[in-house]
Amino acid sequence: MQFSFALCESKLMNWKLAKEYFEDDGMLxxxxxxxxxxSGWEKLFGWLSANSNVTSINCYIPESDENSEKFPKDINAYIDxxxxxxxxxxxxxxxTLFLRFYEKSELECDVSPSEIDSxxxxxxxxxxxxxxxxVTGSSRYLVCPENSKEGVFIVNGELVA
Known part of the structure; x- marks a missing residue:
């Protein structure tokens, strides 16, 4: 599934307006x-399992107190x-995009702002x-400074700040 340059271009006013939010201040x-x-998590983990761009996986399973470099086979048994x-x-x-599962209701991703330089x-x-x-069926995603949802500057691909 690829989205066109034109789609992104129409959703974001322009790079000149957005680039200030990607200045490297040491924060993600x-x-x-x-x-x-x-269901969204199951679809995401299935999509990630088949994605050749995945470079690392680290899942922690508390009941066995072990880390694994692959997804558990029955991921929905662990989501809760x-x-x-x-x-x-x-x-x-x-x-490099980092995806993190901490809790069932929210997917968190991180990217270094220094990598978004164009x-x-x-x-x-x-x-x-x-x-x-x-893939996940999530209703929306927010892009904001590290640990600061109050500073959201992109919602579903649109610059809102």
Missing amino acids: VDVYYEHMTT VSGFYCFVSMLVGDI EEKLFALLSILEEIKV
Whole structure:
């Protein structure tokens, strides 16, 4: 599933307006997908399992007190388990996107702002974020400074700040 440059271009006013939010201040840029469901997680983990751009997987299973470099076979059995987490990194062109499962209701992603240094890279990031939104069935995603949802500057691919 690929989204066109024109789609991203129409959703974001322009790179000149957005680039200030990707200045490297030592903090990450966070992306939050809200209203995640068990079905959305199952679809996401299935999509990630088949995605050749995934570079690492680290899942912790509390009942066995072990870390695994692959997804559990029956992922829905763990989604509600306290202490279960999965960290996944994937390449999007030259950008590394980190996806983190901490809790059932929200997917958190991180990207280093220094990696988003051009309009092309911003559009590549927005394209993969939209693809993840479609895969998971999440109603929306927010892009904001690290640990600061109050500072949201992109919602579903549109610059809102």
